[in-house]
Amino acid sequence: MEFTPQEMKLIERLRKQDQQWKWARWLVLAMGLLSATACVIFGCLLNRLISESAQGQFESHAVFFIILFWTKCCLYFLFSAWCFTTVFLKWHGNVSRMLLLRLLDTKTVKRQ
Numbered sequence: 001m002e003f004t005p006q007e008m009k010l011i012e013r014l015r016k017q018d019q020q021w022k023w024a025r026w027l028v029l030a031m032g033l034l035s036a037t038a039c040v041i042f043g044c045l046l047n048r049l050i051s052e053s054a055q056g057q058f059e060s061h062a063v064f065f066i067i068l069f070w071t072k073c074c075l076y077f078l079f080s081a082w083c084f085t086t087v088f089l090k091w092h093g094n095v096s097r098m099l100l101l102r103l104l105d106t107k108t109v110k111r112q
Contacts, residue, residue, distance in 0.1 A: 011104060014097055021093050032083030039076035042069045 003011065046069040053062060 035080035042073040
């Protein structure tokens, strides 16, 4: 099976992505853990800020910080959920990419 230079470039890119995932999965897992930790920290700050308010009356700067902490907490939670889901589903690599590379390897070996 003969490949054009553009196809060879795509195949090499797939091989590179497959090799990079071996260390990138640990990076994604670490980002998920750090994001979850940040979510907990901002959640604690948000809880403390709300509990210290006097009888439910908030000053203008307190409302600003509540909104700021709430959005940060939600964004960090969503990002950590994405990281954990990605790592859980693709820990051993992208199955489609691995099968395609294996198929291409067997086709080129049989051809030679």
